[in-house]
Amino acid sequence: MEGVDHLAFERNKAQFDVDAMKIVWAGSSHALEVSDRMSRLVASDPAFRKDNRAMLGRKELFKNTLRKAAYALKRIIELRLSEEEASMLRSFVDEPAFTDLHWGMFVPAIKGQGTEEQLKKWLPLAQKMQIIGCYAQTELGHGSNVQGLETTVTFDPKTDEFVIHSPTLTSSKWWPGGLGKISTHAVVYGRLITDGQDHGVHGFIVQLRSLDDHLPLPGITVGDIGMKFGNGAYNTMDNGVLRFDHVRIPRDQMLMRVSRVTREGKYVQSNVPRQLVYGTMVYVRQTIVSDASTALSRAVCIATRYSAVRRQFGATGGNPESQVIDYKTQQARLFPLLASAYAFRFVGEWLKWLYTDVMTRLQANDFSTLPEAHACTAGLKSLTTSATSDGIEECRKLCGGHGYLCSSGLPELFAVYVPTCTYEGDNIVLLLQVARHLMKTISQLGSGKKPVGTVAYMGRVEQLMESRSDVQKAEDWLNPSAVLGAFEARAARKSVACAKNLSKFSNPEEGFLELSNDLVEAARAHCQLIVVSKFIDKLQQDIPGKGVKQLLEVLCSIYALFHLHKHLGDFLSTGCITSKQGSLANDQLRSLYSQVRPNAIGLVDAFNYTDHYLSSILGRYDGNVYPKLYEEAWKDPLNDSVIPDGFQEYIRPMLKQQLRNARL
Numbered sequence: 081m082e083g084v085d086h087l088a089f090e091r092n093k094a095q096f097d098v099d100a101m102k103i104v105w106a107g108s109s110h111a112l113e114v115s116d117r118m119s120r121l122v123a124s125d126p127a128f129r130k131d132n133r134a135m136l137g138r139k140e141l142f143k144n145t146l147r148k149a150a151y152a153l154k155r156i157i158e159l160r161l162s163e164e165e166a167s168m169l170r171s172f173v174d175e176p177a178f179t180d181l182h183w184g185m186f187v188p189a190i191k192g193q194g195t196e197e198q199l200k201k202w203l204p205l206a207q208k209m210q211i212i213g214c215y216a217q218t219e220l221g222h223g224s225n226v227q228g229l230e231t232t233v234t235f236d237p238k239t240d241e242f243v244i245h246s247p248t249l250t251s252s253k254w255w256p257g258g259l260g261k262i263s264t265h266a267v268v269y270g271r272l273i274t275d276g277q278d279h280g281v282h283g284f285i286v287q288l289r290s291l292d293d294h295l296p297l298p299g300i301t302v303g304d305i306g307m308k309f310g311n312g313a314y315n316t317m318d319n320g321v322l323r324f325d326h327v328r329i330p331r332d333q334m335l336m337r338v339s340r341v342t343r344e345g346k347y348v349q350s351n352v353p354r355q356l357v358y359g360t361m362v363y364v365r366q367t368i369v370s371d372a373s374t375a376l377s378r379a380v381c382i383a384t385r386y387s388a389v390r391r392q393f394g395a396t397g398g399n400p401e402s403q404v405i406d407y408k409t410q411q412a413r414l415f416p417l418l419a420s421a422y423a424f425r426f427v428g429e430w431l432k433w434l435y436t437d438v439m440t441r442l443q444a445n446d447f448s449t450l451p452e453a454h455a456c457t458a459g460l461k462s463l464t465t466s467a468t469s470d471g472i473e474e475c476r477k478l479c480g481g482h483g484y485l486c487s488s489g490l491p492e493l494f495a496v497y498v499p500t501c502t503y504e505g506d507n508i509v510l511l512l513q514v515a516r517h518l519m520k521t522i523s524q525l526g527s528g529k530k531p532v533g534t535v536a537y538m539g540r541v542e543q544l545m546e547s548r549s550d551v552q553k554a555e556d557w558l559n560p561s562a563v564l565g566a567f568e569a570r571a572a573r574k575s576v577a578c579a580k581n582l583s584k585f586s587n588p589e590e591g592f593l594e595l596s597n598d599l600v601e602a603a604r605a606h607c608q609l610i611v612v613s614k615f616i617d618k619l620q621q622d623i624p625g626k627g628v629k630q631l632l633e634v635l636c637s638i639y640a641l642f643h644l645h646k647h648l649g650d651f652l653s654t655g656c657i658t659s660k661q662g663s664l665a666n667d668q669l670r671s672l673y674s675q676v677r678p679n680a681i682g683l684v685d686a687f688n689y690t691d692h693y694l695s696s697i698l699g700r701y702d703g704n705v706y707p708k709l710y711e712e713a714w715k716d717p718l719n720d721s722v723i724p725d726g727f728q729e730y731i732r733p734m735l736k737q738q739l740r741n742a743r744l
């Protein structure tokens with residue numbers, strides 16, 4: 081039935097103001113207004129159709145992406161959209177493209193690492209898209225180990241140029257998005273060599289293709305690296321390979337904010353830390369955390385709506401079968417993901433604040449919070465992307481068989497999302513960075529250096545080693561201080577245990593390698609504590625709207641108690657709670673699920689996603705799933721003809737042969 085809201089009865093159950101929650105989710109009423117307007121603009125324009133991506137061959141798929149990117153820019157100019165509106169519009173187009181790297185990494189790399197003069201020269205060109213750029217760091221042989229990059233950039237004082245060269249096969253740049261077929265320029269990372277001395281990895285702006293005929297410039301070999309995971313999905317992106325054969329660029333194309341090379345070939349470091357060369361990665365990791373909440377909320381929205389539509393078993397006395405969302409097992413899998421989506425939203429908001437704060441301090445030559453910013457962006461990028469990837473797959477299973485159809489939207493979402501666990505830093509490698517930060521913090525405790533920021537709790541480590549939870553009944557777990565106390569004690573004890581074990585090694589680096597798995601677990605516990613504590617902080621704010629704050633308190637408790645239950649072994653073995661307290665947490669969790677149940681559809685409506693953006697029959701706003709699934713099946717190209725191609729050629733003779741054999 082077209083036009084009927086099959087989920088209206090669910091929407092009527094909501095006990096809170098969904099419109100007020102939409103504002104909380106978007107971040108402000110202004111952000112909601114812009115995202116609402118931009119998402120509708122994209123959804124109502126047939127040029128942005130995306131429902132046939134899984135069916136297209138690579139060339140057609142890619143050409144379509146280029147068409148959409150050019151059309152999006154045309155609309156942005158015609159409608160005179162602001163930077164904020166333009167970026168929202170691009171995100172609702174919802175198709176990985178070279179523009180992501182141009183706006184997301186090339187421009188930020190120049191902004192973060194260029195001098196004032198370089199900004200003046202390059203930014204206008206990039207912002208008007210007169211040049212298109214990408215971020216060429218990773219090589220065939222090295223991705224995680226940035227210091228192991230092999231590309232050489234040698235200064236030639238005779239001509240005042242750098243000579244860029246790929247000395248080995250493994251030094252070929254490999255992976256950069258947008259590089260394969262489209263970028264005219266790249267920020268290339270390579271080892272700077274002056275006067276025979278290697279100064280380590282630095283960034284350089286390099287032109288790759290002619291602005292006249294788009295052909296690669298002399299000495300440059302460039303192409304696409306081939307099909308990636310999943311049909312459609314990330315194959316709209318031209319991840320590329322690039323080799324240099326003694327390519328020359330002017331000296332002023334080295335990004336010189338961190339260090340520079342003089343006309344005479346002298347290497348001069350400025351007063352900013354060397355690690356700022358990695359600044360673009362910190363920026364992108366921060367954006368990835370908010371994006372995780374977006375990707376997870378999409379999957380959760382689909383699975384929640386479908387779980388309310390889907391019925392299995394339990395028909396009694398003429399009543400229909402039960403909605404699968406009423407099964408406690410479904411709730412125990414789905415609602416923690418719903419809570420995680422909200423948790424990641426808020427920790428993403430906080431991380432954005434932290435990043436902005438660090439940037440302001442850097443302007444004033446205050447570098448003190450850089451290690452904290454690196455550890456938080458690395459750790460939270462790792463935690464949220466791993467949870468989101470697993471969460472999208474769980475949502476597929478929550479939708480049963482129909483979740484496996486491309487028309488559920490979930491396979492494509494998964495295929496596009498999973499590389500997030502690898503790109504911008506492998507998730508394990510990043511957790512090891514957090515672990516280093518934790519071990520360093522602990523080692524400095526004795527020196528009187530007071531830990532600040534997210535490691536401030538380490539300053540109370542002695543007290544945390546002794547603390548015992550005072551929870552006596554299930555409701556006591558609703559108390560934020562009970563939850564924080566348990567998470568802090570667990571994180572502190574896991575880190576301290578690692579530090580103690582490390583101290584047994586005469587060579588600390590050897591110890592770090594040997595204990596790396598324990599260190600990763602300690603880092604994870606620390607990052608979960610950050611998410612929990614930032615959710616709790618959010619709830620200290622004034623949050624208007626009937627029932628909104630109460631429901632967020634429920635979600636916050638679910639996030640925390642779900643992880644307490646999942647990692648019960650940690651909490652018990654470190655002795656910060658008893659097994660009785662563990663089971664009380666589980667009792668409380670069940671009751672919290674019941675409180676979410678009537679509000680579940682309202683909570684996913686608050687994401688304010690259009691059907692176009694969700695691109696899922698199971699997640700349709702009106703819940704009209706079955707007729708649309710049935711209709712969709714007939715659109716498959718296999719159903720264009722009753723008898724498929726290949727039948728007459730292969731199957732018919734085979735059938736005939738088998739029949740003949742049977743008659744003999």
Ligand SMILES: CCCCCCCC/C=C\CCCCCCCC(=O)SCCNC(=O)CCNC(=O)[C@H](O)C(C)(C)COP(=O)(O)OP(=O)(O)OC[C@H]1O[C@@H](n2cnc3c(N)ncnc32)[C@H](O)[C@@H]1OP(=O)(O)O
Nearest residue numbers: 174175176180217223224226227355358454496503504505
């Ligand atoms: C249908 C849906 C459609 C959706 C549409 C939209 C989707 C698209 C969305 C979005 C587009 C995005 C598209 C994808 C983009 C991907 C791009 C890339 O992947 S670019 C490559 C990234 N590469 C890495 O991340 C390498 C990872 N490796 C590293 O970062 C480093 O090498 C690391 C961290 C492993 C460090 O290695 P060391 O230990 O050798 O580091 P040392 O260089 O020696 O540094 C030592 C000191 O520096 C600090 N440090 C390291 N990194 C730092 C940093 N970044 N900032 C500050 N300090 C840092 C350390 O803490 C350490 O500090 P102390 O000495 O202990 O105090």
Ligand SMILES: Cc1cc2nc3c(=O)[nH]c(=O)nc-3n(C[C@H](O)[C@H](O)[C@H](O)COP(=O)(O)OP(=O)(O)OC[C@H]3O[C@@H](n4cnc5c(N)ncnc54)[C@H](O)[C@@H]3O)c2cc1C
Nearest residue numbers: 215216217218222223224255256257499502503504505508
């Ligand atoms: C879709 C996609 C887009 C990308 N886009 C870009 C781009 O635009 N620009 C760009 O420059 N790069 C890009 N990359 C490359 C990406 O940044 C790297 O793949 C990433 O940093 C991981 O590095 P790696 O591939 O070398 O993995 P590896 O480091 O080789 O990882 C392999 C395994 O080794 C483990 N491992 C590695 N080091 C350690 C360690 N020290 N301790 C314990 N375990 C370890 C890892 O956990 C992993 O399990 C992209 C990658 C993908 C998949």
